[in-house]
Amino acid sequence: MKKLVLIGYMGCGKSTISVELSKVLHIPVVDLDQVIEEKHKMSIQKIFETKGELYFRKIEHQLFSELIQNYETMIISTGGGTPCYFNNHLLLQNQSVFSIYLKGSIDTLYERLKLSEISKRPKLSNLNKSEAKEFIAKHLFERSYFYHFASKVVAINDKSVVQITNEITQLLA
Ligand code: S3P
Numbered sequence: 681m682k683k684l685v686l687i688g689y690m691g692c693g694k695s696t697i698s699v700e701l702s703k704v705l706h707i708p709v710v711d712l713d714q715v716i717e718e719k720h721k722m723s724i725q726k727i728f729e730t731k732g733e734l735y736f737r738k739i740e741h742q743l744f745s746e747l748i749q750n751y752e753t754m755i756i757s758t759g760g761g762t763p764c765y766f767n768n769h770l771l772l773q774n775q776s777v778f779s780i781y782l783k784g785s786i787d788t789l790y791e792r793l794k795l796s797e798i799s800k801r802p803k804l805s806n807l808n809k810s811e812a813k814e815f816i817a818k819h820l821f822e823r824s825y826f827y828h829f830a831s832k833v834v835a836i837n838d839k840s841v842v843q844i845t846n847e848i849t850q851l852l853a
Contacts, residue, residue: 682751682752682753682754682776682777683747683748683753683754683755683756683774683776683777683778684701684705684707684754684755684756684778684779684780684848684852685748685755685756685758685772685777685778685779685780685830686698686701686755686756686757686758686779686780686782687758687762687763687772687779687780687781687782687827687830688760688781688782688783688784688827688836689760689784689789689816689819689820689823689827690760690789690793690801690803690804691760691784691789691790691792691793691796692760692782692783692784692789692792692836693782693792693836693841693844694757694758694760694782695711695713695714695757696841697757697782697841697844697845697848698711698755698756698757699757700841700842700845701755701845701848701849702755704845704849705755705849705852707753707754707755708752708753708754708755709754709755709756709757710747710754710755710756710757711757712740712743712744712747712756712757712758712759712762713757713759715743716736716739716740716743719739719743720739723800724736724759724800724802725799725800725801725802725805727739728802729802733802737761737765737766738766740759740761740762740765740768741765741766741768744756744758744762744768744771745768745771748771748774748776748777760803760823761803761823763823763826763827763829763830764822764823764826768826769826769829770829772829772830772831773829777831778831778832778852779829779830779831779832780830780831780832780833780834780848780851781827781828781830781832781833781834782834782836782844783827783833783834783835783836784835784836784837785837786813786816786817786820788836788837788838789816789820790812790813790816793812793816794809794812798812803815803819804816832851834847834848834851
């Protein structure tokens, strides 16, 4: 394995788990959203607002494919939509990639997103709480086709970061 790629819906813990895995496995981590924000000197929210989602998806695709083709070993934390655009799900099938879908239920994701900063997530920021839950349910259903292109699925409901990290390291052993 050269690339460990974490995918899953917003709020499933991709960034947190990838940082934890990086510590345990001593492999560098690259957070797609963070790199995009640094490169463009703008928050993801601002990129959506000023340049539009299509522009974001193009730069996300470009960066993701560059990273997959890069020969170095790394953990890649994707954005919630990454596998769902520009055939990025097919890049998950690259020989050098081992990918994990961090799968949460609608309730788990909703509860976590409610507690986190919804305003920083352009796909959710203009919804009230009840609209948000309905949106998550539909959106997750649409996206789950792409998420299931992952090499393995790890359920996250009611599990701690340590438990999830351990499960993933066992899958790699
Ligand atoms: C998105 C998820 C975000 C970020 C962007 C779009 C999505 O990442 O890439 O706001 O379409 O689900 P997180 O999953 O880290 O919130």
